[in-house]
Amino acid sequence: MSEDEFWRLADPYRRELLAHCYRMLGSFHDAEDLVQDTLLRAWRAYDRFDGRASLRTWLYRIATNSCLNVLKSAQRRVLPSGLGSGSETADVLTKVDDVPWLGPLPTVEADPAAAVALRDSTRLAVVAAFQRLPARQRAVLILVDVAGFRPPEAAETLGMTTAAARSALQRARATLAADQPVEDDVTADAGLDQELLRRYLKAFEDADTAGLAGLLRSDVEYEMPPNALWYLGREAVLEHHIRRVFTRPRRALPTSANGLPAVGSYSLAADGSFAAHGIHVLERAGGQLSRIVVFLDESLFPAFGLPGTLPG
Secondary structure: OOHHHHHHHHHHHHHHHHHHHHHHHOOHHHHHHHHHHHHHHHHHOHHHOOOOOOHHHHHHHHHHHHHHHHHOOOOOOEOHHHOOOOEOOOOOOOEOOOOOEOOOOEOOOOOHHHHHHHHHHHOHHHHHHHHOOOHHHHHHHHHHHHOOOOHHHHHHHHOOOHHHHHHHHHHHHHHHHHOOOOOOOOOOOHHHHHHHHHHHHHHHHHOOHHHHHOOEEEEEEEEOOOEOOEEEOHHHHHHHHHHHHOOOOEEEEEEEEOOEEEEEEEEEOOOOOEEEEEEEEEEEEOOEEEEEEEEOOHHHHHHHOOOOEEOO
16 A cells, blocks of 8 residues: 555544543643654554554554554643642632643534534543543543443453453543533524624623623632632632732734634733733533633644634
């Protein structure tokens, strides 16, 4: 088989492999590197692929075991809410760089059904919960409950007996059930998502405290990694914006992350331009925002197709 023919067959699996590795590792950049390595390894070994399993199964096997190798020496990734209780006042922020923070996943899904599936399995709280599982339990759970493999297939992928895979799956499900992320009403409603996104963008750029207040649930959660502190409740979030965000001009562009509406925000720079500042991932419950995670990392912007600066 020619190289071009291999890439034609393998490339349709790239996006689902990226989401799979992201669920395993909690980092888009790490997942992207690992998927590229998986495809290169598959190409180099393709002459030894016997076809007993499908190409998809074979690629998942390479990718999953590569993830497990990475996880042998990696700390689990977290969000600020995984480190302590939220503050109900806009306390002093403390940047913490030595924590391996969970990151966002850029998403472009034209198919509505694919977008819903991606949203359900890559919500930040869900991916954070995956990170709390031991690596092999995590792999079995994601392979079976997300990627749709049967337990015997997952066992073969991981070099386990089927009984061991079923046992690991049972333990992983029990752990998640005891520590299940709150299931907000985040059912797909593209119209509502876009309306909330439009209103959020306008309130953000206009420094409109009342407009922002109307978007937030009373118990909204607001996180800003790499700051360890996170806010719980509408009043704390509004106080933060009044004291720190709405004190200088801002700009924002729409995007999508983790199957959800998102915003790339920009802050006024000394030269009058607007510099990349953070990626805001928005989750809603009903018609209001229940959770906002702002990833303060300008290096994420290229992955979202966003410019690093905007003109003044």
